[in-house]
Amino acid sequence: MTGEENAQRMEKIVSLCKRRGFIFQSSEVYGGLNGVWDYGPLGVELKNNLKQYWWQVTVRERDDVVGLDGAILTHPAVLKASGHVDTFTDPMVDCRTCKTRLRADQLAEKKGIKQCPNCGGKDLTEARPFNLMFQTQMGASADPASIAYLRPETAQSIFVQFKNVLDVSRKKLPFGIAQIGKAFRNEINPRNFTFRSREFEQMELEYFCRPEQGMDLLAYWLKERIKFYEEIGISRKRLHILDVPEKERAFYSKGTFDIEYEFPFGRQELEGVAYRTDFDLQQHIKASGKALDYFDEETKERFVPHVVEPSAGVDRTVLALICDAYDEDSAPDEKGKMETRIVMRFHPRMAPVKCAIFPLLRNKEPLVAKAREVQALLRPHMNVFYDEGGAIGRRYRRQDEIGTPFGITIDFETLGEKGQELRDTVTLRDRDSMKQERVAIKDLPQLVSSKIR
């Protein structure tokens, strides 16, 4: 696709997100808050499906990982030790002509001369470091001792609770601590829809191990994580693995892979899988004076574990799911004329609504009653949506546009009005092939459940 086609595609995606209630600009009625987003009725279901599946495969299905849910408000000592207070900065430049503040790496350049990309001005200040953490005051007094930060990553909550979790969980190395939660970065130029936001959610695993296991586990987790993206329905061909060169890695990392996705706005990072060595724990040991180490009962050694960190962005992955799912094809309208159909090809596991239930006609009470029965039958097992409004083709189309994988229609055959053979059967329509099959109502829970797990 050309750049223009990609831009058009992205515009359609953003428009659908608002029109169908996936994502809204935050505080929109007051002009919006730049870089901050709200998830609408479908967005919150999609995001929850993603988070719950990650928790399922990362924590619940493994004996070697336990969960944690740390606070957002963070003691400054934690972020001093981790290096964030001193070095979590972007170099910033001010344009003296138009007064815009710019990230130094986003300046334009013409014949080797730096320019403001906004006004073209060349009167720029020197680059100065600008800390990306949000800070606030805690308690009633306003002295510097009362500063707290909104955490810039969930990882540090895990490192500072490492010893508590080790003590209560009785785990042996290698084992991991997983967390899903919000983090905040005061991005100077939030952009690309929800991709670079100031408030975002992370799904992070810190997997602790013996030093000699680090490189192997880095390779292991990279594979596991790629598998995860395939399992949620992201096309493998749009995923890329970047082996981050040493000079671009954090100085303490012995290896980092970025898992990137081809968004319409370019190839961008979804997740970093980093071998962080024992850097973080050592920093907190130094700063807190606490023994954040591990005692090996078999070898009688005491040492500080190393850590491999697969760190994924929830919002970025939701956006990748949406971009990957967006498709247009052709389908016949009510009169058989072919028209463009927008269809979100979500993996059934991720789809916000799993099954839509339609009585053929809304003014025919037995159809409606039967449809409500089917809804009650399926509801304990999955998120279902009941819709009786409008022509059946229009109702299918509305569900295609939000990616509902299955549509169930209750018609006169269901009521036994066309003979007993088809009584208590319904049509089950597949979103992608648009094919319909006749299925007994009693088989629906098992049949549909098996396709959405």
Next chain:
Amino acid sequence: MTGEENAQRMEKIVSLCKRRGFIFQSSEVYGGLNGVWDYGPLGVELKNNLKQYWWQVTVRERDDVVGLDGAILTHPAVLKASGHVDTFTDPMVDCRTCKTRLRADQLAEKKGIKQCPNCGGKDLTEARPFNLMFQTQMGASADPASIAYLRPETAQSIFVQFKNVLDVSRKKLPFGIAQIGKAFRNEINPRNFTFRSREFEQMELEYFCRPEQGMDLLAYWLKERIKFYEEIGISRKRLHILDVPEKERAFYSKGTFDIEYEFPFGRQELEGVAYRTDFDLQQHIKASGKALDYFDEETKERFVPHVVEPSAGVDRTVLALICDAYDEDSAPDEKGKMETRIVMRFHPRMAPVKCAIFPLLRNKEPLVAKAREVQALLRPHMNVFYDEGGAIGRRYRRQDEIGTPFGITIDFETLGEKGQELRDTVTLRDRDSMKQERVAIKDLPQLVSSKIR
């Protein structure tokens, strides 16, 4: 129970929460952050079970409620309109003797003279309002226009997105918008463990209706919410309903009920069910100039809906679950001697671990292999825990202490070594009665699943 007994009980609960990994002090290795808590491996599972069950019954099982997930960072105009910027304050008094800052309503009083409860001093300042919102700076500049707040309640996200959600969801009145998310209040004196925290999570429903439906729906939602607490296993006898008198209600509320729980530290609010009239929407209409109203297609009227709000605290409900579950009884130790048993009597629906799986002996490979098979069989359906360490009685006791409702032991009978009759059966132990029954492995998924839903 006497005050002292209650204090002792609370001490035991707090101690168990740390010892077994329900709740840790946040940033503990750096001396802790006052009023901020982290949830450990069991705490996060318990909290997720609560949130998911609330979402299930409030959103997924209802046709008239949709979800939302709004941002924490909030545009100041939102909170100016809602009244929080101007009036969300506590009156504060400073003690000039010991320099403590106190909430005016927490002063001691002796013979009508106000005293500092800390030092007994009587030299106190006048009460001054202190805003409870956390504030931060967004963007690179430090001017007042860049102030953003951490939301003090999730409700306002819903009101400002009311029109967007109405447009995309095509709902008719009455209908609700539900949200689970974090909110922040700079409490001067955080206390009672996690009960009054600075960072907390809410489960809120804003249920919009016609003005004449408000009082009936207030009564309806109060009943629904009491039912909810019973369904998650909170004893009805420790729940109380407070009909908040008019002079203590917000001035715009036509009726408010507090649902209170008898904590060991006193009777305290878990949830407020408030009829807020159209106050919030009207405020945002005035401040934003946007038409946040509703058009009734049948009556052709256009009006601003009223709202009934059941607003529950996640952390408070988790704490109530823990306090309600904590119990001590007697059980025989390895030698048959009776000893005190700590048992968390969580409702199986809420219990962090549903089922523990024990091979009788860890050094007998066929027992271990069979136990792993049972674990794999149950894992897709529930959170299970495998434990092979120590005497079986000790293992039961460890699970009782975290409230695991079911224990499965794989023994020599399971392997068919005591005859074919009991081959492929296990003992299923009930946490509360400590009774054991013999169950076929193949029946376990259905049997245990039916008890935890």
